[in-house]
Amino acid sequence: MDWGPLSDAAIAVRDNAYAPFSGFKVGAAVRTRAGLIFSGCNIENRSFGATICAERFAVGSAISAGETGIEGVVVVTDTTPPSPPCGLCLQVLAEFGDADLPILLLNLQGERLESRLGDFLPHPFQFPSPT
Numbered sequence: 001m002d003w004g005p006l007s008d009a010a011i012a013v014r015d016n017a018y019a020p021f022s023g024f025k026v027g028a029a030v031r032t033r034a035g036l037i038f039s040g041c042n043i044e045n046r047s048f049g050a051t052i053c054a055e056r057f058a059v060g061s062a063i064s065a066g067e068t069g070i071e072g073v074v075v076v077t078d079t080t081p082p083s084p085p086c087g088l089c090l091q092v093l094a095e096f097g098d099a100d101l102p103i104l105l106l107n108l109q110g111e112r113l114e115s116r117l118g119d120f121l122p123h124p125f126q127f128p129s130p131t
Contacts, residue, residue, distance in 0.1 A: 001072050003104050006031050009039040010054075010074040010106070017041035017054065026083070027076040028054035030062055033069035038062040055089035059096060070097040073117075074104045082107040084120055093117055094124035 006029045014027025021044050029039040040057025055075060062070065073093060077083040082105035085093065093101060099118030106112055 001031075001102055003072075003074065006037055006072055006074045007076070007104065007106060009037050010076045013039040013041045013054070014076050015041075018043045020044060021046070021048075025078065026054040028058040028085075029074045030055075030058045030070045031072040032062055032067035033071050034067060036062070036065070036067055038065065038067070053086060053089050055085045056092050059092055063096075068096055070101060072102050072104075073097075074106060076106045076108070078108045080107060080109060080111060081105075082111055082113055084115075087121070090117065090121040091124055094121055 009029035010027040014025050017025035019025045019042060026042040029037055031037050038058050038061040040054045040061055042054045043052045045051050070093065075085055084105055094117060097117055099116065101117035102114065103117060104112060104114050
């Protein structure tokens with residue numbers, strides 16, 4: 001996968017993160033099967049349950065544009081090592097990608113960790129689809 005454009009989008013959107021409580025800014029970008037890129041940043045809230053993670057923001061942007069197939073994800077933080085998505089975000093990614101979904105974790109120091117969704121979430125929640 002060509003990570004360049006996806007990484008650039010995630011790095012750029014991280015600057016827009018609203019993280020006054022934790023100071024933990026995150027940028028994320030997803031590429032859809034149609035080749036489109038959607039990005040998102042985390043948005044904290046005084047009511048912590050109302051906080052939106054960057055990964056879910058990016059996926060939501062793709063879904064709102066009619067794109068439901070995710071083929072790649074980049075997450076950018078300023079931690080060493082780079083931080084993976086939280087469990088809630090992993091479950092959302094599992095809804096729109098499979099266990100082989102490539103995920104690239106980056107930090108501002110240039111560290112990179114490439115993995116797959118199944119490495120982080122080997123047993124996503126599933127139930128039978130209605131027929």
